[in-house]
Amino acid sequence: MQLYHHPLDLDSQKVRLALEEEGVDYTSYHVNPITGKNLDSSFFRMNRRGRIPVFQNGSHIIYNTIDTIQYIERVAVVSTGVETESISASCKEVTEWMQKIQYWDPMFFTLSHIPEKYRLCVSKFIRQVVIARMSESPDLAADYHRKLKEAYETEEKLKEEDVLRRSKEHLVKLLDDVEMQLSETPYLAGQDFTMADAVLIPVLARLQLLGLEKEYIAARSNIYEYWILVQQRPSYKKVIGKYFNGWKKHKTLLKTWCLVRVRSLLKRY
Structure with a gap:
């Protein structure tokens, strides 16, 4: 089994x-x-959306995060030799929590809290990488063009206050629901750690x-x-x-930033 991921990526985590x-x-x-490795043709041919994580088991490839986690759960159950029917009855509740958390898209919220000069520098670099890969692999040009369009659209949406406001409101509502649930149980779906907590x-x-x-976590006691517990x-x-x-x-962030800056200065896309 192979996992294509990165420590900086939320879904990969x-x-x-x-x-x-x-x-x-x-x-x-x-x-x-951030350094455009997801746009390399070798990876892009496997996942033409150019997104991580990608989980591969033989010829079976999964792109969706929740589908991947549920597949991992099944693999773990099968490896123990236990019948699949014995999976916890709370599975439905766990799935509902996973879907609820996954429904919040962190992209705009995250980008809106990154200093503009860094965000714009990375955005410009990624667009240059897409253009370079497009010329290297003309058979993938249509898919690369879609990624380029997405990059421009993301920058435009970041200028819209309503987009950022809705993202924040969605997060606050999610955290309030989690706070209420944790007032009743130590973990998100009951007494034990589940894949809902992993999400x-x-x-x-x-x-x-x-x-x-301080604003989003410490302000909610539960x-x-x-x-503190899960860490x-x-x-x-x-x-x-x-x-x-x-x-x-x-160290993690500086290393990535330096790679982007050096490649930008040298125009090595």
């Missing part, structure tokens, strides 16, 4: 948490979307990464206690803490 929690072995391939944790980690922990899990430390705790956060 969700899938990796699932893999670690379920104890499923896999081969890891880093594909950094929620990266959202909280993203808020911390953006320096918004989420704050939950956040102690080995899966969190391996998937997220390894890259974003303390000085490691600056």
